[in-house]
Amino acid sequence: MELPQTAEIIIIGGGVMGASTLYHLAARGHTNVLLLEQEPFFGTGATGRCAGGVRYQFGTEINIRLSQASLPMLERFAEEIGQEVDYRKIGYLFVLTNEADVATFRRNVALQHRLGVATVWLSGDEVRDRLPLMRLEGALAGTFYGEDGLVDPNSVVMGYIQAAQRLGARAVTGVAVTGIGVANGRITHITTSHGQIATPIVINTAGPWAAQVGAMAGVSLPIVPLRRQMFTTTPLPQIPPDFPFVIDFGQSLYFHREGAGLLIGMSNPHEQPGFDQRVDEAWELVNLEAAVARLPLLEQAGLAARWAGLYEVTPDAHPILGPTAVSGFYVCGGFSGHGFMHGPIAGKLMSEIVLDGQARTLDVRSLELRRFAEGQLIHEYNVV
Amino acid sequence: MRRFLILCLLALSTCAAPEMSCTDPLGCVFVRANQPLLLGALLDVSGPAAALSNEVAQGMTLALAQRDNRLLEHPLRVQLFDARCERAAGEAAAREIARTEQIVAVLGTVCGESASGALLPLAEAGMLLLSPANSAPQLTNTAVFPPPYFRAIPHSLRQAELMARFATEMLQAETAVIFYNETPYSEGLRQTFASTFTQLGGSVPFQTRFSPGSSLDVMLQVVILNEPDVIYLPLYEIEATTLINTALSLPRLQEIAFLGTDSLLLPSFTAGLGAAPEGGLYVSGYAVSGQGYSQFLAAWQQAYATAPETPYAAFAYDATDLLLNAIAAAAQRDSSGTLLIGRAALRQALAETRDWPGLSGSLTCAPSGECASGSALAVFRLTDIDQPASAWPPLPYWPQGVDGG
Ligand SMILES: Cc1cc2nc3c(=O)[nH]c(=O)nc-3n(C[C@H](O)[C@H](O)[C@H](O)COP(=O)(O)OP(=O)(O)OC[C@H]3O[C@@H](n4cnc5c(N)ncnc54)[C@H](O)[C@@H]3O)c2cc1C
Numbered sequence: 029m030e031l032p033q034t035a036e037i038i039i040i041g042g043g044v045m046g047a048s049t050l051y052h053l054a055a056r057g058h059t060n061v062l063l064l065e066q067e068p069f070f071g072t073g074a075t076g077r078c079a080g081g082v083r084y085q086f087g088t089e090i091n092i093r094l095s096q097a098s099l100p101m102l103e104r105f106a107e108e109i110g111q112e113v114d115y116r117k118i119g120y121l122f123v124l125t126n127e128a129d130v131a132t133f134r135r136n137v138a139l140q141h142r143l144g145v146a147t148v149w150l151s152g153d154e155v156r157d158r159l160p161l162m163r164l165e166g167a168l169a170g171t172f173y174g175e176d177g178l179v180d181p182n183s184v185v186m187g188y189i190q191a192a193q194r195l196g197a198r199a200v201t202g203v204a205v206t207g208i209g210v211a212n213g214r215i216t217h218i219t220t221s222h223g224q225i226a227t228p229i230v231i232n233t234a235g236p237w238a239a240q241v242g243a244m245a246g247v248s249l250p251i252v253p254l255r256r257q258m259f260t261t262t263p264l265p266q267i268p269p270d271f272p273f274v275i276d277f278g279q280s281l282y283f284h285r286e287g288a289g290l291l292i293g294m295s296n297p298h299e300q301p302g303f304d305q306r307v308d309e310a311w312e313l314v315n316l317e318a319a320v321a322r323l324p325l326l327e328q329a330g331l332a333a334r335w336a337g338l339y340e341v342t343p344d345a346h347p348i349l350g351p352t353a354v355s356g357f358y359v360c361g362g363f364s365g366h367g368f369m370h371g372p373i374a375g376k377l378m379s380e381i382v383l384d385g386q387a388r389t390l391d392v393r394s395l396e397l398r399r400f401a402e403g404q405l406i407h408e409y410n411v412v
Numbered sequence: 413m414r415r416f417l418i419l420c421l422l423a424l425s426t427c428a429a430p431e432m433s434c435t436d437p438l439g440c441v442f443v444r445a446n447q448p449l450l451l452g453a454l455l456d457v458s459g460p461a462a463a464l465s466n467e468v469a470q471g472m473t474l475a476l477a478q479r480d481n482r483l484l485e486h487p488l489r490v491q492l493f494d495a496r497c498e499r500a501a502g503e504a505a506a507r508e509i510a511r512t513e514q515i516v517a518v519l520g521t522v523c524g525e526s527a528s529g530a531l532l533p534l535a536e537a538g539m540l541l542l543s544p545a546n547s548a549p550q551l552t553n554t555a556v557f558p559p560p561y562f563r564a565i566p567h568s569l570r571q572a573e574l575m576a577r578f579a580t581e582m583l584q585a586e587t588a589v590i591f592y593n594e595t596p597y598s599e600g601l602r603q604t605f606a607s608t609f610t611q612l613g614g615s616v617p618f619q620t621r622f623s624p625g626s627s628l629d630v631m632l633q634v635v636i637l638n639e640p641d642v643i644y645l646p647l648y649e650i651e652a653t654t655l656i657n658t659a660l661s662l663p664r665l666q667e668i669a670f671l672g673t674d675s676l677l678l679p680s681f682t683a684g685l686g687a688a689p690e691g692g693l694y695v696s697g698y699a700v701s702g703q704g705y706s707q708f709l710a711a712w713q714q715a716y717a718t719a720p721e722t723p724y725a726a727f728a729y730d731a732t733d734l735l736l737n738a739i740a741a742a743a744q745r746d747s748s749g750t751l752l753i754g755r756a757a758l759r760q761a762l763a764e765t766r767d768w769p770g771l772s773g774s775l776t777c778a779p780s781g782e783c784a785s786g787s788a789l790a791v792f793r794l795t796d797i798d799q800p801a802s803a804w805p806p807l808p809y810w811p812q813g814v815d816g817g
């Protein structure tokens with residue numbers, strides 16, 4: 029494959045972050061931009077393995093604002109980008125089973141209301157009324173917001189990639205970036221499996237592999253890969269079409285409709301960082317048992333599919349967006365399990381940071397990498 | 413309860429609740445409203461065919477994009493599996509695919525070896541494999557490999573038929589000799605060339621295994637005694653280079669025409685020859701052209717800002733398009749948007765493909781699974797042995813107007 033010898037900007041990684049960034053740069057007329065993806069298809073990393081959930085319910089102002097900017101972009105996607113993405117507003121229902129969570133979610137909901145997100149507070153009985161098929165005796169309260177829902181991740185990635193390509197930008201698969209050249213504190217070039225390319229600007233959108241790419245430029249990124257897995261069931265006709273995205277928060281256990289069955293996942297709090305993407309069968313059993321305990325009719329279901337993927341986790345579970353100590357080297361990563369939904373706005377913000385020197389649509393300076401060195405971490409509670 | 417779940421885990425969806433009306437003998441895939449329609453891509457991502465696999469994936473991506481990444485109002489999603497160009501890895505990946513019941517059908521492989529390992533597990537799951545790149549003829553031999561297997565690329569023996577026709581019709585050759593090696597690839601081409609050439613009125617008085625070293629001189633003396641018009645060489649690069657260079661050192665063989673196979677359609681091959689044979693050097697191989705292909709090249713250029721390096725890009729596009737067309741034909745759709753795709757029905761829909769206007773020519777699937785017409789094959793004339801790599805590949809030489817439509 030013939031690659032150009034120079035590019036104005038190089039983006040490393042073709043998941044939702046890279047694709048969105050590429051599109052937003054191209055939409056601003058910057059088409060001498062090259063996105064490199066190491067796999068044969070775009071979006072096969074975290075993005076291709078994600079649950080597709082999109083929500084406004086977060087516990088920090090910055091995350092809520094990211095959602096308020098990003099989710100409407102997904103709603104307008106077909107119109108603006110020319111690709112259907114199947115946005116389904118089924119709502120997220122958080123189920124709370126301990127007092128500490130109830131107290132935190134009360135604060136979160138107050139914050140959401142202040143920012144214009146009309147989350148509904150539910151009593152324990154209201155939760156049980158809404159989810160009659162589930163065994164939720166211990167539910168103390170819950171929160172629900174009907175604008176939250178699901179979107180098809182692959183359509184978003186391919187929509188952005190193809191729209192950017194139509195505008196003249198370039199995105200190629202099967203090219204791994206193996207090195208990043210830095211001289212006098214500035215980016216000079218990258219080395220790939222297909223040769224060297226001179227460039228003054230590199231954007232690291234390598235998702236769970238972002239720290240590896242950062243190290244190529246001598247930049248230490250606190251982004252850790254953590255395996256998360258889920259499975260889908262065979263059809264369960266009893267599940268109503270409007271079954272929401274249910275999160276049993278205390279157990280990090282979630283359910284949503286997938287086809288005529290359910291998609292179910294649960295985060296293993298003891299998972300060790302690593303790049304293993306095989307399903308952990310022991311944990312799958314734990315997950316199944318917890319799921320059946322909550323939803324007994326799962327005993328009638330079979331397992332349709334299962335897979336694992338990698339979260340890209342930062343110490344404060346918030347993304348890293350912006351410049352680094354190496355001039356021309358930017359990072360857009362570390363979304364800690366909710367990056368798909370923030371991909372559209374993240375790419376737009378990156379285009380602004382790179383082209384204008386700072387983000388204009390939303391003030392995201394608090395998400396810069398230097399917060400870790402400066403001890404300015406952000407605290408979020410709603411991480412699943 | 414735990415035991416039940418473990419059983420379900422092992423047997424996967426055998427614990428499923430009975431489904432509505434799936435009467436298909438090979439089982440069905442239900443794709444519910446809003447659910448993506450999942451295709452498997454069994455490519456040889458690592459190993460010697462990695463670059464080709466990437467080009468195949470890019471061709472598939474363009475075919476999906478052509479349909480806005482959707483089919484019958486469902487988003488299309490591809491799940492990638494690595495067959496590593498090895499039989500065992502192909503089999504392991506196919507077992508993994510077979511466990512993912514939601515996969516409607518599988519596109520791949522690139523290497524024949526991995527396909528040979530994948531076919532049985534896929535057949536057991538009723539899943540069809542449609543290859544854009546397997547040229548090994550025996551893969552459609554149902555006595556050896558279980559169906560459903562299809563391919564959108566002409567198998568390698570078609571080039572031997574084409575070359576035999578070229579030799580008789582274009583070069584007016586009456587006598588041919590053949591040097592071959594012990595591989596099934598070479599053996600198959602040898603047999604097909606010899607029988608086609610003979611059927612067309614020619615004679616093949618001498619066929620021999622290529623063996624480097626002193627016996628080559630002896631063999632070439634035998635060749636001279638037979639006074640052939642052409643020497644057919646279903647050989648690999650180093651063997652063919654040695655043979656041609658040695659032959660050209662003998663005055664009586666300098667005007668003979670050398671006929672090679674796609675294994676020699678490489679820029680490094682001509683570069684390794686001491687001189688261009690005066691009688692001509694012709695090599696058969698895949699070639700795609702025509703108006704549809706020009707449009708494809710433009711779309712490829714727009715997407716990847718380069719040209720595809722091999723015709724396999726077009727075969728990948730055709731294979732994907734063919735499959736999507738067959739899925740559209742086989743799927744039943746209810747008022748909620750749910751699709752029911754019977755696996756046998758899909759196989760039949762693909763087998764019933766007639767005159768499908770592919771980039772690589774008109775595609776009609778035979779019961780054996782061969783869908784390519786052979787029109788995407790051509791003879792190339794390698795004249796300039798110092799040709800720069802940038803001028804590669806050469807243009808097809810014969811038949812005139814190779815056309816993909
Ligand atoms: C199981 C699971 C469920 C999730 N559920 C949700 C959800 O419901 N909602 C939500 O919003 N988010 C969810 N997420 C999180 C979300 O998937 C990620 O935050 C998001 O997809 C990250 O996108 P990305 O583009 O940064 O990373 P990726 O999609 O991983 O893309 C990075 C790409 O970089 C490529 N790459 C890496 N190194 C190199 C290199 N050296 N050269 C070239 N290419 C390279 C990789 O191959 C990869 O394709 C989930 C994640 C997982 C794992």
